[in-house]
Amino acid sequence: MTDSYNSTPAAKGAWKVLFRMCYQPNKALFHKLIVMALATAVIDTSFTLVTKAVVDDLVELGAQTNLLGYGLLYLVLLLSFVACVWAFIRLAGRLSTELMYSLRKQSFEHLQRLSFSFYDQNAVGWLLARITSDSSRIANVIAWGTLDLFWGVPLIIGIFAVLLVLNFKLGLIVLGILPLLIAVAWVFNVKILKSSREVRQTNSRLTAVYNESISGVQTSKVLVREEENLREFKGDTKTMYHQSMYNLLLSSAFYPFINVFVSLGMGVALWLGGLEVLVGTLTLGTLVAFMTYTRTLMDPMLEVSAKLAELQRTTACVERVIGLLEVKPEIEDSDELKAEISRLKAMGIDMVNHEQDIETIEFVDVCFAYKANEPVLKNFSLNVAPGASIALVGATGSGKSTVVSLLCRFYEPQSGQILINGKDYRQYPLEWLQSKLGIVLQTPFLFTGTIMSNIRYGNLDASDAQVIAAAKAVNVHDIIEQMEHGYQTQVQEGGNNLSTGQKQLISFARAIIGDPQILVMDEATSSVDTQTEEILQRSLQAVLKGRTSFVIAHRLSTIRSADTIVVVDHGEILEQGNHQQLLAQQGAYFNLYQKQFQTEQQEELLTQS
Ligand SMILES: Nc1ncnc2c1ncn2[C@@H]1O[C@H](COP(=O)(O)OP(=O)(O)OP(=O)(O)O)[C@@H](O)[C@H]1O
Ligand SMILES: [Mg+2]
Structure with missing residues (x-):
């Protein structure tokens, strides 16, 4: 993994950008911290001046020296010093916490908005680790660095000024x-x-x-x-x-x-x-002052040099964070569309949650590649009638998942168009499109939490009864009920305590609970045993009714009932039609069916015996 985001702009002046970003919302804290640091520096310098005065008075006035007065002055200085140190430690601690929080929040929010293509190039785990550790390091360096610089530098200058004045x-x-x-x-x-x-x-x-x-x-x-x-x-x-x-x-x-x-x-x-x-x-007091000051110089010198070196070492972190925050999401609503959305919003019309139905979907000469010069889809054209069920079949790597990724607008076509109700889908708000979609991915992802909350993720307003109804619709209800804690079973990180089949069924329930108009299932049934799959098949008919669906499955039994079966080969459509039509053609689908039919029959015989 590379050490930078691929689309990182030149991170020149990253410190400046970062500092402005940190300074603006925390102005008051910064100012208080600087005042405290300066006050501490002044008090630090004054101690030695008192010592000098005492020594000189002792030499000159002897027993008449006002020792009590000096003692009190010293005490006052000491108390103020303690108060200042206490205050600045608290302030710097608070500032560092605030900065860390705001940096992490901004980065996480930004990460959520970035497109899929960004994640193809940057491993998520690595990103998150960098963000968490980079932000805490930056926050610390800025907070404590500000403190040390504003205490150390004035102290060094102050000491030299006093020394030069004295002698x-x-x-x-x-x-x-x-x-x-x-x-x-x-x-x-x-x-x-x-x-x-x-x-x-x-x-x-x-x-x-x-x-x-x-x-x-x-x-x-x-x-x-x-x-x-x-x-x-x-x-x-x-x-x-x-x-x-x-x-x-x-x-x-x-x-x-x-x-x-x-x-x-x-x-x-x-x-x-x-x-x-x-x-x-030279008076004796001045000599004492010189000696003490020279020794006092050591502390700020050490601190300031340590902080400067650290500042330099942190530059890489700063560049990474700023670079990340400056990456633009590749897929987002166009500026005109954004303007239109807010214009309509002002008039009380909500474009994003618009009730408008998705009727027709058309792929027109869609070409797409993840990497330049490695085309995955080539002039892919497909018409989908309202409510039709489409089954995508084809060898592994032929581009089936890519077709549905484009439909969901996780990626956009590089040439050609995808039309929804006859209009390029980039002219609709992204959120509107995605709110109409129910997706079960090839590698189902469940979040840490209960099964109940995982299903509800598809529609946060759903009641418990609705969650159970969705689970029943996809026949996962019985499976869940058999678990020790039923719907309250905790899903471990990444869903490791569930089988892939169970995860797919749960994400199927999650997909339909939002009552989507388009249902996308990427091999949703591949990890379910034949028996479960049959039950699922039956419920599927009911669930798919009135919805447009895209189903990718290797089992032909799953796709036999589709309105249109699309055979994809190397990113192109080889054949298209319903089961009977394709069989009659005796082409690729026919061959696939024969082969598959044999293996599935054998499998069935094996499970029965
Ligand atoms: N995120 C990605 N980055 C780069 N290349 C990718 C990416 N996803 C898929 N590909 C490539 O695009 C091609 C089509 O992949 P796709 O996932 O669409 O195939 P598929 O038909 O769904 O295969 P399978 O049946 O194995 O799921 C493959 O050659 C694959 O290596
Ligand atoms: Mg796939």
Whole structure:
């Protein structure tokens, strides 16, 4: 899987876009945080000035120094400092939570609007994982980064300003160690972050190997892969050990290294400052202030450089999130249509929930390809009369599912048209079309929740009785009742606790509960045993009455009763007609029927014996 969305625009200026997006709705929080950070920086600087004043007074006034006054001042500063720190930690925490929430919400909402073709190119699991972890990382960096930058940078500037005012020459000397300090801190931070990332990557690979070996234990045993798995695991653990040790070494060397530089600066200040004190050009208090400030400088320096390095490392995340938010859904209502919908809405007419019925459907010379130069449908033309049932037959990969995907407008034809009631279906609101459709997909998907809620998903207003009626209509009621908790049975993630046949029946009930005008079933009965299928067949007749239907099935018994059987071959219609007509033609359908008839008869004989 690639590390970016395929249609990602140049993510230049991604930070700017992101910051604007985060800043606008949280202005107040940002401002409060900045004020608190600045206040903390000011108080941080003041402490040393009090110390300086005390020392100078002690030297000059001796016992007459107002120690109590200074003590109280110190206490006030301390209390304000504590209050500010408490406030900014709370504010930054809140800001980071708010940002994370809004980033995730926006990304999820956006993902829901994107077209199927987007998901063909980007694995959903990977997308979701990136979004969740990227947004939390970004939110943290922005909230705490804002805090550290607005505290650290003014503090550094403030300290230097005070030093230069107190003693210009000495101030310049201390200032001299600054570039060195920044360079060392930067190099270390980049190296540490890079190494931590490597450790994390190895760790997740290790977890995956571990996980697979355990969940795939049956397969590995059968294939005698245990030795090999163990070797892989050992190799990765060794790499992890070396990477972790290196990371530890870097982290532990960082602080002492910085300390050496700071202490050198202090040493120089002490030496030169001491000389000045001796000749009386510098007060003792100022020297103490110089020493303390030089040491105080270390904290903001470390924080700011760490945050800057992190900011740089997060750029990739930001680009990913912004890139995703900027991907346009390929299939959506045209701007004119959107304008029309809102114009009519203002007049009290609802285009989306319009009652208008779907009468005729026509495929006119439809051509379609998932990938350029690999045509899947070629000049596909088909007329569907109101209420007709269409059966699509053909070899695997011939394009049957693609036909119904286009009908549902999950994809759109690249050339040719699909007409509904004689009008190109792109001229109708997408939501209107999809609300008229009931779909049972080849790979049925159930959501986590009860069976009841899964069926109700097709019509959120349905009562329990309606849900049960839908289940009865497709004969899944008895099957559900036999389960331990009946309709309240919990569907596990992806419906793993149900058989594919059960899942298909449940999604069939879900499809018909919305009373759709067009019913699309992609091999909905392929995983149901012959007996269940027969029951389903009978109920199907009733359900399909008055609806247009597209049924894809490999079992010919399912399609025999269709009004029109369409034999699809390599994306083209080979034959078309009802069962009798096609048999009489003695063509592809005839051959298929003969072959299938034999196997199905054999199957029946086998199940009976
Ligand atoms: N999402 C996709 N991206 C790229 N190619 C696809 C995609 N879906 C289907 N195809 C390709 O399009 C062709 C037609 O696929 P389609 O799923 O329509 O066949 P089908 O007739 O439904 O087959 P089956 O009977 O196996 O379900 C195949 O060659 C398939 O590999
Ligand atoms: Mg298919």
